[in-house]
Amino acid sequence: MNMAEPMGFYTDTTVCIGCKACEVACKEWNQLPSTNGGQNTLSGDSYDNTRRLDGLHWRHVKFVEQFTEDRGEGRWLLMSDVCKHCVQAACLEVCPTNAIIRTEFDTVVIQSDACNGCRDCITACPFGVIDINPVSGTAQKCTLCYDRLQTGMEPACSKACPTDSIQFGTISDLRGRAQKRVEQLQQGGEKRAYLYGADEKMLGGLNSFFLLVDKPEVYGLPPDPKMPTRNLVPGTLFSMLGAVLVGLIGIFNFRNRGARAREETRL
């Protein structure tokens, strides 16, 4: 596979206006069907009626409302969420059918024809991105418009974004742009601005990273996402210890009496 330069998204949440053009563009390009026969149910407590990423929603504009009790002061935090295309991808790591692959653009794609719907990737993704598409019966998520990338086109969501909240490009270029934006915001008084997932510390780097102005958990993002295999060696060793203890208990209970019986038979 000829590796192109790693590509991804940089999402500047401070300029998102919650128009959901990205959600619509994603649905349209990827031919993702509507839910509930086209009659969407309302959440009833927010303009966010998509609510979460799943097999039919590969983009999700989060509406975080931060208001005082009397609603005298407040702010909206808006963030277009998507698969993070992690450099160390938990979903890819655990997938037992190799349905999840890393592309030449360093993005992570689920091959629907290989997936058998075991859902191990859903449990592994630290961001809750993946879910089953009820139409195909397979796990699905954002492909970073792999088909568009292969023909030199920009992903549908970033193309549709009217405020450039979602920016597409090479990771090195995006990181440079994002760092400048953080500095600009901080000089302008927004001292809370920082980048989430832009460096290698988080799962080797997120190829879809974010500029945030509050703690990650406020946006529904884990502060410290980890790889699932962290438990593989200790879990296996403890299991072996369990088997040894059970074996010893069994041997202790059967051996003494069995040996005595064999001795008596011999006599």
Place this chain on the structure above:
Amino acid sequence: MNGIPSSTYFTAPPDWGWLIVFYFFFGGLAGGCYFIAVLIDFFGRPEDRPLARLGYLISFPCLIISGILLTVDLYRPERFWHMLIESNTFQPMFKYWSPMSVGSWSLLIFGLFSFLSFLSALADSGRITWSGARRLRPPGTIGGIISIIGGLFAFYVAGYTGVLLAVTNRPIWSDSPLLGMLFVISAASISAALMILLAERNRWTMPGIADLHRMDVWVLALELIVLIAFLISLGPVFRAWFSVWGVVLLLGVVVLGMLVPLSLSWRRQWLGGLNATATAALVLIGGFILRMAIVLGAEAV
């Protein structure tokens, strides 16, 4: 973290429900019964041989049920073979770092050994007339090799499900490395309990039943200790059990499935002749509820 105890709270539930609960239960029985049968074959008395035979006879059908449950639980069951053969290249599909991948192969390989031991048990009990089948279990060399390799895979099948849950990012499951150990020990306790129940039903009186009962009490005590260690190891995530599933775990597993059977074993006169049967039945029920609470409890977070 705004009152959120762990980064695992940001994941999505995989919708592993009742089929998986039953799979974990039957998989535990398949592995546990085989493991105990091998122990009896190697270390038990000659007159306990029917008890070991019973273990092999339980193991294989339970494994078949497990395989069916696991396949039906897939959203695309017709693609179950993708776990073993890579569908794009038709090369063997194996990832040693993915418990689900290793588990799929283990179920297949254990199935072969379990089937051979099942045949030998059928021949031993006179249900099939092929005399060669008797050589497929100890004390012969071929039987010994089959039992040892089968026993190792039996242990893996009994415990890998706990490691599989730990190798995720879900709350409870991935917040402790002790689930595999808990499942291995629980597999032994429920398997011993089922073998005691069936032996009692057949009105068998061989001395191995008392040994098995004694073993089950020890294993159950160990299981209680490991369950407590598991709950402590969850740290701040322990509060995920402040729900209906916590009540189920406490009453269904700790009280009904562990403390009551341990008490019944300690005070044998309480239920008279029914004591051993009641103890085994409660251990079996407690083992099922343990898997139910662990799987569905984390699903509900």
